[in-house]
Amino acid sequence: MIGAVLAGGRGRRFGGDKLLFRIGGKPLISYALQGLEMSRYIDEVVIIAAPENAQRLRELGYRVVIDRLLVGPIGGIYIALSLGDAFVAAGDMPSIIPEFVDYIIKQFWNSGKIVCVPRWANGYLEPLHAAYSQDFREILGEQIRSGDYMIRRAIEKVDACYIPIEELPEEWKASFFNVNRKEDLRRFSPL
Ligand SMILES: Nc1nc2c(ncn2[C@@H]2O[C@H](COP(=O)(O)OP(=O)(O)OP(=O)(O)O)[C@@H](O)[C@H]2O)c(=O)[nH]1
């Protein structure tokens, strides 16, 4: 299982260079990379970057794959799945809980489904904290070619495995926290 960290966004709400913004002595994206590295089922952590930031991200020491589609996170997942089955996370998620990642991957394997994604009671999905089979890649490709960039719509086309978030340990929910604006950093305290 690959651990893919999406890093091709523009960080418009943050005001640029979000993932390399230093907090607690290291770039924000380092926390997501290390969170996935601590998962027992992830063999390799890779970064799915934009052509513009690939070089600087390479300096972090991970394999960097370039996303030239730049159609949003859906394109990042599509590129990640060219490497194999993947647990996909956003680079702006600094509080990833490795035990929760392992739980999702286990559910993914046990279910035999091609997507395993956490779902809130109101139906909202967490597709950037989910496990995907390489067999889902073609579905994503078709949808991208049709000009529809909503990940949720692609997931709804298949028989997915949903993880009800409300039934999980309360402390796992922190894993979804993501930094969109500078002020979100105030809610993140690096250890
Ligand atoms: N590979 C890849 N990653 C992306 C793309 N768009 C967004 N991402 C990443 O997906 C994650 C979630 O995206 P957002 O929260 O919208 O972050 P963002 O796009 O940088 O921020 P905004 O411009 O403010 O929306 C972040 O880690 C982004 O870097 C893309 O087109 N390709």
Ligand SMILES: [Mg+2]
């Ligand atoms: Mg975000």
